[in-house]
Amino acid sequence: MSENEVKDPRIDGIKTKIRVVPDFPKKGIMFQDITTLLLDPKAFKDTIDLFVEKYRDMNISVVAGIEARGFIFGSPIALAIGAKFVPLRKPKKLPGQIIFEEYELEYGSDRLEMHVEAVDFSDRALVVDDLIATGGTLCAAMDLLKRVGAEVVECACVVELPELKGRERLEGKPLYVLVEYR
Amino acid sequence: MITIRAIINTANPFSLLLGHTQTQTQAHARVSECEMFAVENGLQGDPRLKAISDAIRVIPHFPKTGIMFQDITTLLLDPVAFKHVVDIFVDRYKHMNISLVAGVEARGFIFGPPIALAIGAKFIPLRKPGKLPGKVISEEYELEYGRDRLEMSVEAVKADERALVIDDLVATGGTLSASISLLERAGAEVVECACVVGLPKFKGQCKLKGKPLYVLVEPSQFDDLTL
Numbered sequence: 001m002s003e004n005e006v007k008d009p010r011i012d013g014i015k016t017k018i019r020v021v022p023d024f025p026k027k028g029i030m031f032q033d034i035t036t037l038l039l040d041p042k043a044f045k046d047t048i049d050l051f052v053e054k055y056r057d058m059n060i061s062v063v064a065g066i067e068a069r070g071f072i073f074g075s076p077i078a079l080a081i082g083a084k085f086v087p088l089r090k091p092k093k094l095p096g097q098i099i100f101e102e103y104e105l106e107y108g109s110d111r112l113e114m115h116v117e118a119v120d121f122s123d124r125a126l127v128v129d130d131l132i133a134t135g136g137t138l139c140a141a142m143d144l145l146k147r148v149g150a151e152v153v154e155c156a157c158v159v160e161l162p163e164l165k166g167r168e169r170l171e172g173k174p175l176y177v178l179v180e181y182r
Numbered sequence: 183m184i185t186i187r188a189i190i191n192t193a194n195p196f197s198l199l200l201g202h203t204q205t206q207t208q209a210h211a212r213v214s215e216c217e218m219f220a221v222e223n224g225l226q227g228d229p230r231l232k233a234i235s236d237a238i239r240v241i242p243h244f245p246k247t248g249i250m251f252q253d254i255t256t257l258l259l260d261p262v263a264f265k266h267v268v269d270i271f272v273d274r275y276k277h278m279n280i281s282l283v284a285g286v287e288a289r290g291f292i293f294g295p296p297i298a299l300a301i302g303a304k305f306i307p308l309r310k311p312g313k314l315p316g317k318v319i320s321e322e323y324e325l326e327y328g329r330d331r332l333e334m335s336v337e338a339v340k341a342d343e344r345a346l347v348i349d350d351l352v353a354t355g356g357t358l359s360a361s362i363s364l365l366e367r368a369g370a371e372v373v374e375c376a377c378v379v380g381l382p383k384f385k386g387q388c389k390l391k392g393k394p395l396y397v398l399v400e401p402s403q404f405d406d407l408t409l
Contacts, residue, residue, distance in 0.1 A: 039304045041298070041299070041303060044295075045299055065292075071289075072291050072295050072305070073295075076296045076299055078258075078261070079264060079265055084258065084260075085258040095241040095251050096239070
């Protein structure tokens with residue numbers, strides 16, 4: 001959102017419901033806990049409504065949600081806009097034929113998997129997660145979708161940590177977030 | 183394509199035996215002790231159940247030999263069938279004063295939130311160890327080999343809340359039992375557990391730790407004729 005845009009009045013209500021937990025999962029991290037947002041049915045609904053209002057006329061055919069918190073937001077969005085829902089999962093959870101993409105963690109690496117047959121070149125995809133930090137996971141998600149030929153239209157998150165510059169890792173793809181935490 | 187499995191699913195031999203009449207009433211008709219499957223509990227003949235069952239893919243020998251894995255991801259690729267699942271659950275629970283929907287990580291995170299949103303309830307994720315910040319309680323449960331643990335935020339639940347537990351599938355009932363324990367320990371009343379797929383061994387014994395269990399469909403069969 002640019003500074004010239006008027007902020008939707010629902011945003012403040014959403015921001016106040018996100019609990020910041022210091023030093024979790026380890027010292028120095030200010031953890032953005034969205035579970036407190038989920039405890040407020042109105043704020044949770046406002047969150048989903050904001051995404052649905054933005055995407056329902058953009059011809060999105062698939063919403064890809066990143067395990068596990070991306071499932072919580074991605075699933076209701078997919079249902080509301082009539083799109084497929086595709087879970088992007090940790091290793092060995094998805095049966096059948098999968099492709100995977102590795103990505104860097106602070107220490108070591110992890111892997112995201114997707115069913116090959118779930119998405120194809122005709123799909124217009126929205127990637128959803130609760131938060132973007134360094135952008136590593138979202139980048140891996142976008143790569144999986146691109147490898148099967150889908151067009152990644154946009155990435156959407158509830159929270160962004162702008163100082164970690166994750167937005168710059170999305171190869172020019174737009175990122176839409178509701179709340180920034182500085 | 184018509185397969186043998188599809189033909190079997192459209193007839194309900196149990197209903198014919200018990201002389202049930204066809205009703206078109208919604209799923210939230212009476213919850214009686216042994217009417218746990220949706221088809222026996224007001225949804226007999228509902229074409230949505232067949233659409234849901236047909237959309238679930240069976241993967242043999244996953245995650246190991248002998249297990250016929252019920253893969254609901256193919257259901258999620260069918261927006262109409264996915265919406266049927268949510269609609270059936272919402273119709274059942276919207277007048278039951280449910281204040282809290284607890285979803286079991288991770289596939290319960292796919293079905294639980296849309297239900298919670300539609301009925302105006304809170305959503306609480308029940309998670310693997312170490313994922314939830316703040317004060318948590320945990321409950322161990324048995325796996326086939328070894329044990330696992332489920333955690334819940336204590337601060338999320340108030341006493342006397344009416345809770346619904348959601349997961350994609352019930353097999354042994356271990357995970358759901360642990361979920362019920364967590365909620366009861368925090369003072370909530372578990373009204374029901376709900377799953378998309380349930381193993382038929384629960385038929386006729388449709389209580390888990392004394393709580394009713396509501397299931398939409400039996401496991402799909404792996405059928406060589408279906409491409």
